[in-house]
Each structure stands twice: as C-alpha cells, then as structure tokens.
Amino acid sequence: METLTEQILAQTIRVRPKESHKGTYGRVCLVGGNDHFGGAILMATEASVYSGAGLNTTLTDPSNFISLHSRLPEAMVANFTNRDELTDLVSAANTVVVGPGLGTTDTSLSVLKAVFDTVSDNQTLIVDGSAITLISKHDLKLPKAHLVFTPHQMEWQRLSGIKIAAQTDEANEAVRRQLGGTVVLKSHQTKIYTPTGSFLNTAGTPAQATGGMGDTLAGMIGGFTAQFADQTNAVLAAVYAHSAIADELAQSQYVVLPTQIIHQLPRYMHEHQG
Numbered sequence: 001m002e003t004l005t006e007q008i009l010a011q012t013i014r015v016r017p018k019e020s021h022k023g024t025y026g027r028v029c030l031v032g033g034n035d036h037f038g039g040a041i042l043m044a045t046e047a048s049v050y051s052g053a054g055l056n057t058t059l060t061d062p063s064n065f066i067s068l069h070s071r072l073p074e075a076m077v078a079n080f081t082n083r084d085e086l087t088d089l090v091s092a093a094n095t096v097v098v099g100p101g102l103g104t105t106d107t108s109l110s111v112l113k114a115v116f117d118t119v120s121d122n123q124t125l126i127v128d129g130s131a132i133t134l135i136s137k138h139d140l141k142l143p144k145a146h147l148v149f150t151p152h153q154m155e156w157q158r159l160s161g162i163k164i165a166a167q168t169d170e171a172n173e174a175v176r177r178q179l180g181g182t183v184v185l186k187s188h189q190t191k192i193y194t195p196t197g198s199f200l201n202t203a204g205t206p207a208q209a210t211g212g213m214g215d216t217l218a219g220m221i222g223g224f225t226a227q228f229a230d231q232t233n234a235v236l237a238a239v240y241a242h243s244a245i246a247d248e249l250a251q252s253q254y255v256v257l258p259t260q261i262i263h264q265l266p267r268y269m270h271e272h273q274g
C-alpha cells in the first residue's frame, strides 16, 4: 500500500489554460438531500462548486431549494422526483454524485434507480452515504460507469458483507474487484482501493469527526473528477486535500467544520496547482 503525499496535488491540480470557459471545467450533477438531510447535499454541492467544477446542478427535495439558493447562488436546482428533468440533467453531466442525505425511503430508492438507469460508461458516478446503504439493502445491480464508492466502515460492512473488524486490505480489495471501480474506505486513516493500486491517507485529524464531513468529501471528489482528466488521481487528490486542509485548520481549532474546509479550497488549490 502506497502512502499518499502532497505530490498528488501538483500531479493533479492543473494551472488553468487562458483559453477556457466554464464548460472546460466539467459539469457535476449532485443527487440527494431529502426533507431531513438537506444539509448533506448542500455541503456536497458547495464542495463541488468551491473545488472549481464549471457547472453544478443539484437534484434534491424541493424543500431544500431556498436554503441551497440562498447559500449558493452558483448552483442550479431541480426536483429529484421529476423523472424527465433527472434524465436530462444526469445525462448532461461528466460526474454524478449520488447519496448524500438521500435517505432510504421508497422515494430515495426510486431516485437512485432512476440515476442508475440514466448514467453511462463515459461518466464518473460517486456513490456515497444513503446510496450505498440502499444498494446493500435492495441488492441493486450497479450501472456501467466509472464507479467511485465512498463508504465509511459501517457502510462498507453493509455493501461488502465484511464486518468492520475483518476489513483487511486483502478482503477489501477482493470485493472492490467484484464491484469494479474505486473504493474510498473512510476512517481515521482512509484507504483508497483503485484498479491500479491501493493508497493510505495519513493526513487528517479527529477534529474532522463531525456530521457532514463525508458529504463534503463526496462533493470534492465530484468537483475534482469533473475537472481533472486522470480519474484515479482526481479521487486521490480530493481525499488528500480534504484532510490536509483540516490539518491546517486544526492547528488552531478544536473542531473543523465541513464548510470551513470548503471555504479554504480555492486558496489551497491555488497554492498547490502543478
């Protein structure tokens, strides 16, 4: 297992070419946020916008429209139960993030199935939070896309069938191969299992142990994969940056809030572009 270092940032975060426009930097569609967990999709969306994704659209419960717009006028919104809009917006994205705050009701399940029916093999699909729980609960068939799963240890137990105490590298890698794609197994020392190797993230701090931290990472992975060509490096750089920013803030803070990490992203990415 290789240890992630700061080098991954300069290898991934590109100096922006002068001759470019918002379309150059990718379209992200984020799907989640029911009437209880609006904050989760809001943080994921904010993380994608602040990572620099060119166009961001959020498919969510309409009860989240006003809060999302008032915090983040840069994002577009649509109702996640409107099937035609979902199909159009998901099809138009480079990267789709599904799951933050989606919940596990019948509505959540039908939204997830609609996303799975719509994505295609030239798109990256980040599968987080409730989406992972729903796949496990309903034994859903996975779509053909560049899949990136972002489970915490309990979500990975649900998806892989491996109990937390038995989540060894060998066992995790074997399930990753069956699933296809990349697995970001989140914990106090996140491990990333990719088709080309496994990586350990030693950055990060217990100051990060607060709700919404993973929703934020999912949005960052969305923003990075939409902009940067090498999809594996984009995932690795997002994981590293998320923790490294938290480490910086934790030098003078007892707790680091997800939105504080988000707001550091433009400055941090500027300092680490290669």
Ligand SMILES: NC(=O)C1=CN([C@@H]2O[C@H](COP(=O)(O)OP(=O)(O)OC[C@H]3O[C@@H](n4cnc5c(N)ncnc54)[C@H](OP(=O)(O)O)[C@@H]3O)[C@@H](O)[C@H]2O)[C@@H](O)CC1
Binding pocket: 036, 037, 038, 039, 040, 041, 099, 100, 101, 102, 103, 129, 130, 131, 133, 152, 153, 154, 155, 186, 187, 188, 211, 212, 213, 214, 215
């Ligand atoms: N502001 C918002 O809108 C927020 C909305 N959110 C949304 O809520 C949805 C549900 O997601 P969820 O993660 O909160 O719940 P669930 O899937 O039941 O997992 C928790 C169980 O797993 C266990 N556990 C074991 N190891 C673990 C580990 N390393 N890391 C974490 N947990 C670990 C843990 O053990 P315990 O804490 O009891 O020790 C507990 O039994 C999802 O859509 C998410 O996006 C949240 O992001 C919060 C902010």
Ligand SMILES: Nc1ncnc2c1ncn2[C@@H]1O[C@H](COP(=O)(O)OP(=O)(O)O)[C@@H](O)[C@H]1O
Binding pocket: 129, 151, 152, 186, 187, 188, 189, 190, 203, 204, 205, 206, 207, 208, 209, 210, 211, 212, 213, 214, 215, 216, 217
């Ligand atoms: N003690 C810790 N040290 C380092 N990172 C942590 C620690 N606790 C949590 N994290 C990070 O916070 C995030 C938590 O993700 P998750 O459990 O999905 O949160 P949520 O669903 O509430 O947004 C992960 O990126 C994880 O690595």
Ligand SMILES: [Mg+2]
Binding pocket: 128, 129, 152, 214, 215
């Ligand atoms: Mg989570």
